[in-house]
Amino acid sequence: MISDNKISDVENIIGVKFSNKKFLSQALVHKSFSNDNSSNNEILEFLGDRVLGLVLAKKLINLYPNDKEGQLDKKLASLINKKVCAKVIEKYDLLKFISISKGQKKIKTGNVKIFGDLCESLIGAIYIDRGFEVVEKFIFDLWKDQLKQSSEIKIDAKTKLQELSLKLYKELPKYKDLSTSGPAHKPIFKVSVNIKKSKSFIGEGSSKRNAEQKAAQSLLDSLDNE
DSSP: OOOHHHHHHHHHHHTOOOSSHHHHHHHTBOTTTOOOTTTSSHHHHHHHHHHHHHHHHHHHHHHOTTOOHHHHHHHHHHHHSHHHHHHHHHTTOOGGGSBOOHHHHHOGGGHHHHHHHHHHHHHHHHHHHHOHHHHHHHHHHHTHHHHHHGGGOOOOHHHHHHHHHHHHHSSOOEEEEEEEESOTTSOEEEEEEEOTTSOOEEEEESSHHHHHHHHHHHHHHHHHTO
16 A cells, blocks of 8 residues: 555645545556556556546547547547657656556656556546546646647548548558669658559658558549549
8 A cells, every 4th residue: 555645745746635545546556566456556547548538539529619520539549549648647757656566667668658557547546536527627737738739630641541432432542562772771662552443643752651641642632633
């Protein structure tokens, strides 16, 4: 169990006072420290992930009432991934309060997932203990900057072309690798793409993905000009 002093410190840091301290204590126990789901934060993380999705989905609908489902879905996905969850919670510097195994502490690259899980488990704990309004405010405070930037999220050319092809023909665009040239340290990839009833369009780039994006954009541009 985490000491009462540490619990109080965490409450002051995150700006939420718990009625039942056991929920906050559980949120701070990583599964590498305890395999018991009743004492680690895995179940709270599961719940917090769903609460976070609901709160931000509701907010995005209010912010972008004219967006289609696909646009809202991509904005939501960009806001609730583990990297963003880790980023928004890092400012609280809570690592010293987390109960974690010695082995996990040595894996520095695992910090993103640890922080991401912690963020979701805190959201789950706050929801259970204090209810929807309090957890909603907590999420909005954490995601303030990300929500401001959400209007800048753009759908890339490959995704646009895929959605268009599925909508019109119920099938995916067809990409074909044409060639790879240039030196090994600076290759040039050439690919083509077409959808049903369209001719093939070619794209070149420093990576296969970049070439596919350019080919997809060329095809989309041709459809816009028809």
